[in-house]
Amino acid sequence: MTSTRPVLRFADVGIDDVPSVGGKGASLGELLRAGIRVPNGFVVTTAAFRQAIEHLDAEGDIVRRIAALDPADAATLAATTAEVRAVVESAPLPADVADAVTASYVELCAESGEHDLPVAVRSSATSEDSADASFAGLQDTYLWVRGAAEVLEQVRRCWASLYSVESVTYRLRRAIPEDDLAMAVVVQRMVDSRSSGVLFTRSPLTGDRSVICLDASWGLGSAVVSGDVTPDSFMVSKVTGEITRRTVATKTTWHQPDPSGSGVVETEVPGQLQDVPSLSDEEIAELVAIARTVEAHYGCPQDIEWAVSRSAAGGENVFLLQSRPETVWAQKDAERAAAAPAARPFDHVLNLLGGKRPSGS
Amino acid sequence: MDQRSFPLPSQIAAVPGAEGWEAMYPYFSRFQPEDDERFWFYNSMHFPEVVPAFDGITSEIPYTAIGANTARLFSFPTTMGIEYRIINGRVYITANPVTDPAQVEARFADFQERAGYYYANWDRLYGEWQQRIEVLIADIEAVEVPELGDLDPLEVITSGRGFASNHFLRERFHRCIDLYSTMWHHHTEFLMLGYGAYVVFFEFCKQAFPEMGDQMVARMVAGMDVTMYRPDDELKKLAALAVELDLADLFVEGAEPSKVLSALGERGDAGARWLAALEAAKDPWFNVSVGDGFYHHHLSWADDLTVPFAALPRYVEQIAAGEDLTRPTERLAEERDRIAAEYRALLATEDERGAFDQMLGLCRLVFPYIESHKIYCEHWFTTRFFQKIRAFGALLAERGVLLQADDVFHLRHLEVEDALADVMLAWASGGTELGARHWQPIVAERKRIVEALSGWSPPPALGAVPEALNDPAVKMLWGITQETVETWLGGDDDDESTVRGYAASPGVVEGVARVLLNVNDIGQIREGEVLVCPVTAPSWGPVFGKIAAAVSDIGGTMSHAAIVAREYGMPAVVGTGMATSRIKTGDRVRVDGDRGVVTVIS
Numbered sequence: 001m002t003s004t005r006p007v008l009r010f011a012d013v014g015i016d017d018v019p020s021v022g023g024k025g026a027s028l029g030e031l032l033r034a035g036i037r038v039p040n041g042f043v044v045t046t047a048a049f050r051q052a053i054e055h056l057d058a059e060g061d062i063v064r065r066i067a068a069l070d071p072a073d074a075a076t077l078a079a080t081t082a083e084v085r086a087v088v089e090s091a092p093l094p095a096d097v098a099d100a101v102t103a104s105y106v107e108l109c110a111e112s113g114e115h116d117l118p119v120a121v122r123s124s125a126t127s128e129d130s131a132d133a134s135f136a137g138l139q140d141t142y143l144w145v146r147g148a149a150e151v152l153e154q155v156r157r158c159w160a161s162l163y164s165v166e167s168v169t170y171r172l173r174r175a176i177p178e179d180d181l182a183m184a185v186v187v188q189r190m191v192d193s194r195s196s197g198v199l200f201t202r203s204p205l206t207g208d209r210s211v212i213c214l215d216a217s218w219g220l221g222s223a224v225v226s227g228d229v230t231p232d233s234f235m236v237s238k239v240t241g242e243i244t245r246r247t248v249a250t251k252t253t254w255h256q257p258d259p260s261g262s263g264v265v266e267t268e269v270p271g272q273l274q275d276v277p278s279l280s281d282e283e284i285a286e287l288v289a290i291a292r293t294v295e296a297h298y299g300c301p302q303d304i305e306w307a308v309s310r311s312a313a314g315g316e317n318v319f320l321l322q323s324r325p326e327t328v329w330a331q332k333d334a335e336r337a338a339a340a341p342a343a344r345p346f347d348h349v350l351n352l353l354g355g356k357r358p359s360g361s
Numbered sequence: 362m363d364q365r366s367f368p369l370p371s372q373i374a375a376v377p378g379a380e381g382w383e384a385m386y387p388y389f390s391r392f393q394p395e396d397d398e399r400f401w402f403y404n405s406m407h408f409p410e411v412v413p414a415f416d417g418i419t420s421e422i423p424y425t426a427i428g429a430n431t432a433r434l435f436s437f438p439t440t441m442g443i444e445y446r447i448i449n450g451r452v453y454i455t456a457n458p459v460t461d462p463a464q465v466e467a468r469f470a471d472f473q474e475r476a477g478y479y480y481a482n483w484d485r486l487y488g489e490w491q492q493r494i495e496v497l498i499a500d501i502e503a504v505e506v507p508e509l510g511d512l513d514p515l516e517v518i519t520s521g522r523g524f525a526s527n528h529f530l531r532e533r534f535h536r537c538i539d540l541y542s543t544m545w546h547h548h549t550e551f552l553m554l555g556y557g558a559y560v561v562f563f564e565f566c567k568q569a570f571p572e573m574g575d576q577m578v579a580r581m582v583a584g585m586d587v588t589m590y591r592p593d594d595e596l597k598k599l600a601a602l603a604v605e606l607d608l609a610d611l612f613v614e615g616a617e618p619s620k621v622l623s624a625l626g627e628r629g630d631a632g633a634r635w636l637a638a639l640e641a642a643k644d645p646w647f648n649v650s651v652g653d654g655f656y657h658h659h660l661s662w663a664d665d666l667t668v669p670f671a672a673l674p675r676y677v678e679q680i681a682a683g684e685d686l687t688r689p690t691e692r693l694a695e696e697r698d699r700i701a702a703e704y705r706a707l708l709a710t711e712d713e714r715g716a717f718d719q720m721l722g723l724c725r726l727v728f729p730y731i732e733s734h735k736i737y738c739e740h741w742f743t744t745r746f747f748q749k750i751r752a753f754g755a756l757l758a759e760r761g762v763l764l765q766a767d768d769v770f771h772l773r774h775l776e777v778e779d780a781l782a783d784v785m786l787a788w789a790s791g792g793t794e795l796g797a798r799h800w801q802p803i804v805a806e807r808k809r810i811v812e813a814l815s816g817w818s819p820p821p822a823l824g825a826v827p828e829a830l831n832d833p834a835v836k837m838l839w840g841i842t843q844e845t846v847e848t849w850l851g852g853d854d855d856d857e858s859t860v861r862g863y864a865a866s867p868g869v870v871e872g873v874a875r876v877l878l879n880v881n882d883i884g885q886i887r888e889g890e891v892l893v894c895p896v897t898a899p900s901w902g903p904v905f906g907k908i909a910a911a912v913s914d915i916g917g918t919m920s921h922a923a924i925v926a927r928e929y930g931m932p933a934v935v936g937t938g939m940a941t942s943r944i945k946t947g948d949r950v951r952v953d954g955d956r957g958v959v960t961v962i963s
Contacts, residue, residue: 203571203572206571206572207571208569208570208571208572208573209569209570209707209708209709210570210572210573210703210704210707211570211572235572237572238703238707239577239700239703239704239707240700242867244572244574244867244955245955333709338709338710338712338713339565339568339569339712339713339716339717340712340713340715340716341712341715341716341718341719342716342719344477344480344481345480345719345720345722345723346476346477346480346481346558346723348561348565348716348719348720348723349476349480349554349557349558349561349723350472350473350476350477352557352560352561352564353437353438353439353472353476353553353557354438354439354465354469354472354473355438355439355465355469
């Protein structure tokens with residue numbers, strides 16, 4: 001059931017709450033329930049989104065204008081969506097939504113003992129469809145956001161991203177009704193990342209489920225995700241725990257919090273760090289252990305973002321920022337003809353040696 | 362020359378000083394003009410050195426057996442047998458594929474019935490096989506080289522036997538050859554079916570887990586069969602006994618076996634007890650060749666104690682320091698089962714898990730044969746075989762035909778029969794053998810030829826590369842695929858300091874290379890060196906206790922060497938094709954057993 005509360009804390013949600021808090025929000029709550037170390041935070045729910053849209057579009061004007069667009073008419077589409085985005089980004093939130101977000105942010109600040117605690121603000125789509133999700137603005141992530149006012153502004157920007165040209169075109173082409181539109185927004189404490197990156201609980205290159213592949217670099221994970229840096233790359237066997245492949249790259253750039261206090265800047269990595277592995281073997285082992293727990297919890301291979309904190313004590317410094325099901329190979333798995341038992345075990349050999357199937361397939 | 366081609370057989374230049382080498386081998390082993398049209402590869406796995414004339418039998422007979430097995434017994438659908446040719450003393454082979462689809466189909470029907478019968482009755486047939494092999498070993502041991510006295514014994518008369526002892530010369534020599542042939546038929550009896558089961562599982566694993574190292578597949582099936590580890594285990598027991606009897610001081614690096622033995626003789630009761638234990642262990646467990654049983658001069662431990670005695674000091678030292686060297690069979694079995702269970706659990710569907718269970722089960726069924734047959738065939742039996750031939754050589758030397766017993770190995774087996782007939786006639790006639798004048802110059806010339814040929818570097822293959830090279834038989838036994846051939850072809854573009862092969866055992870190590878072309882030089886290996894050799898063999902096991910890594914020219918991840926390297930937890934790169942020609946003793950090399958790359962650093 002969809003909650004009507006405008007804000008829910010991670011601790012209050014789980015995987016069944018996707019309709020209220022979106023995939024990302026639900027996943028973070030679920031990770032917390034599984035005992036995984038996740039930077040704390042809260043979700044601005046889809047109920048808050050609906051309330052806000054209703055608030056600024058009581059007559060259903062926006063819905064009608066968007067639904068009437070022709071995806072082939074690029075000029076009108078661009079103009080209309082730009083207008084709608086401007087409205088969504090600038091309109092003040094309904095008072096109770098704004099109050100709830102502000103209260104939750106203040107609570108988060110109090111919890112961490114830091115005034116104007118830096119947070120990440122990210123959109124969290126409700127769609128189960130991964131392609132849908134990627135169009136719906138998964139890329140909308142605002143890092144190192146400080147202060148309640150700034151948080152509220154980024155929440156509106158996340159919502160507005162639903163009216164991007166790409167997102168609207170996608171909905172129109174798929175005939176997804178505008179009434180169903182919903183988006184949650186995750187507000188999560190920033191990790192003071194010494195190193196960060198992504199990991200897959202199967203090989204992204206070959207689909208091998210017996211390995212965990214990690215990409216890691218110095219600073220914030222956005223440098224790795226955006227491809228601004230060639231990261232260090234590690235492959236670890238789930239079966240033996242051995243690091244079976246290790247490529248230490250020359251990491252020239254990193255993303256760091258803007259010294260002004262808000263936002264992120266890209267700068268050059270100090271020379272003495274560039275060729276040094278951004279993760280220790282112990283940290284890799286810990287990430288692998290966490291990844292396996294998450295994968296087992298969800299029962300399918302995961303695509304995980306993680307960070308190692310600069311300030312947290314060793315043993316408590318590895319955080320997961322999000323985890324979602326791996327989709328590319330899952331799709332290929334579904335399409336390929338998997339091996340099956342034969343009538344007699346040796347039929348497998350007879351067929352191979354009989355040239356009944358090309359060797360190696 | 363087209364870059365898709367290796368040199369043609371007819372383009373191979375003569376080796377100076379080796380003129381007339383052809384007479385060392387049978388006519389049917391020579392390259393024919395039409396052989397230029399076919400693709401051949403050098404079987405350096407089995408024949409890493411120049412083949413002496415008698416040792417030609419170790420290609421002639423195995424290929425009569427293995428071809429018969431695939432072509433005529435089991436009716437392998439896509440392949441008949443293997444043809445071999447010898448050039449400049451090296452053995453090149455090619456498989457005869459079956460390409461006509463109708464013929465493949467017809468052979469497949471028979472193959473299913475015949476191979477199916479063997480798989481379905483594997484345990485019984487393999488049990489009988491072991492008994493038959495043991496009988497064969499007993500038979501070859503029982504062959505007696507006749508003694509020709511002045512007069513035959515009286516009981517030849519009184520028993521009414523009716524024929525003289527010179528008759529036995531040829532009969533018993535022939536018996537050795539016949540038993541050797543029978544042994545090889547049995548050697549190949551399960552070979553292709555056994556490796557087939559392994560390859561199927563291997564390919565399944567590679568498809569399901571593309572990142573899985575080759576060695577991991579072997580770890581899941583490696584049997585707990587102790588036969589192949591037994592010679593090494595016996596050495597460890599002897600080392601433990603030396604420590605227990607307070608004899609450890611006699612086992613020091615570099616000590617000559619003969620000096621150690623005489624020193625033991627002076628240590629009273631303790632020394633006597635150790636020597637008795639050595640004798641007990643020797644038969645049968647020292648009947649392991651320091652090679653792979655394809656050369657007469659690859660002596661067994663029993664023939665030459667150099668290898669086992671080179672390994673003893675380290676074992677003694679380890680045991681004295683309180684290390685437990687016994688093979689942790691139980692732990693290995695648990696580890697094997699744990700790894701298999703984990704990979705099984707990682708499969709996506711129940712169907713895949715079902716197929717995995719079937720293939721792994723079949724693999725484990727056939728693995729005792731794969732692990733043990735070499736000890737029985739190439740080692741135990743073949744050691745006895747060469748000892749018998751050497752005894753015939755001793756007889757020929759005693760009768761003045763040859764200068765020394767080992768010269769017999771420079772005659773082809775049919776020539777040995779001729780020489781024996783010479784002895785039979787001379788003994789019968791009361792005359793003199795004429796062989797000294799005939800054979801001794803031939804032996805001397807052939808020794809020179811072998812010496813000259815041993816400096817020749819054989820190309821890894823000859824002839825144009827075929828469109829497709831996917832004969833499952835070739836792939837299974839030699840690990841040679843399109844990719845291997847591409848590596849050989851691309852060898853010239855590669856950096857001269859890099860050699861690529863199969864990642865046979867994981868880990869990365871740097872060390873000083875010791876290139877051994879001839880296994881009899883095994884005593885040169887020093888602690889911590891990287892062994893670089895044409896081929897590694899199971900009886901080198903103890904040496905693995907000393908080296909830091911192993912590199913070979915040819916071999917697959919199924920080779921015993923790879924298995925032993927994994928047991929010792931050291932990196933190994935096998936099947937490089939060219940390590941012994943690219944790397945020199947004293948080079949500092951990095952062996953990357955994870956990626957299968959060897960780099961010369963300096």
